[in-house]
Amino acid sequence: MKHYDPRTYTVDNSVGYLLRRCSSLLRDDLEQAFDGHGLTFVQWVTLMRLRDDPALTAGDICRDLRHDSGAFTRVLDHLEEHGLVRRERSEADRRVVLLHLTAEGRRAVQEMVPIVVGRLNDALQDLSAAEIVTFGKLLRRMIERLESAAPCAGMVRKGLKP
């Protein structure tokens, strides 16, 4: 099914452009909410991931958040330094570092949840519940397609142009 035609394609009518704009606006909006709470967006999502699924590894979260593994090491350094996360070598596979939320980490992440949820609800205010469900389904289907096409599900290293 060929939806877009090269002869009529413009930036304005592109779902790609809309996706980029929407996610960027939302991120900026959320990022504002973190001002004065001592967390960045990436730090917070990392803590959320660990809250919902304890004992994940650094690699798991990296793939999940589509974050560079090198950069992520430094995110973890910062979180550990501030006592929000504990690193622990896995006994089963000593290459792996298992991550755990500390009590303080759990407190920090929970403190932000209502704020983030509030902002998200605001952003979705003009959509009905049914529309939000549809929205999620469409996103999921597009994601699934992109992931199956991607060589290695998010661990590709991107080459930058000069």
Added chain:
Amino acid sequence: MKHYDPRTYTVDNSVGYLLRRCSSLLRDDLEQAFDGHGLTFVQWVTLMRLRDDPALTAGDICRDLRHDSGAFTRVLDHLEEHGLVRRERSEADRRVVLLHLTAEGRRAVQEMVPIVVGRLNDALQDLSAAEIVTFGKLLRRMIERLESAAPCAGMVRKGLKP
């Protein structure tokens, strides 16, 4: 209308997370398409904007692409250096720099259109035409909401945490 509840909110069920993931996957996919064509994604979108609307200013494009004005100066430096774009002081308002595609710039952008459109169509393959239209409408409504809430429509400078 409160869709998400702080007590049941998880990363997985969040439209925010899906948006981020989807737009990031799509961008990586497109970025790959530019390999070997001497353009980055941002450079290409800039050229597209100029193709569809000649004589825009740097500020216009910045706001439109949600790009930092400082960083954008350097993008333009690069494009001008390679002869794809021409800067021209406006006579009406000499603070303003009007941007124009050169013939070479037009060629470069047009060369990429079919490739990008192909990738985008691939990514949307599992959605029907009607669904893609719906998708676009939902995105637009969310964007509109976020823009009306934002203090200054994309020109806010974000404070970063240490």
Added chain:
DNA sequence: CGGATTAATCTGCCTAGGCAGAGATTGCCG
């Protein structure tokens, strides 16, 4: 007209993210 305010772009500096490669560990297979 003149001073103050606003607007648009550009420069300097810093940080987060991205890539390559090192180091350590495991799993595979002859």
Added chain:
DNA sequence: CGGCAATCTCTGCCTAGGCAGATTAATCCG
């Protein structure tokens, strides 16, 4: 058992993006 490839994390280095302030130009208003 031994070597080789694969996996996972981390370090070093570089670049794009982000912020602040400087510069130039226009506009407002007395």
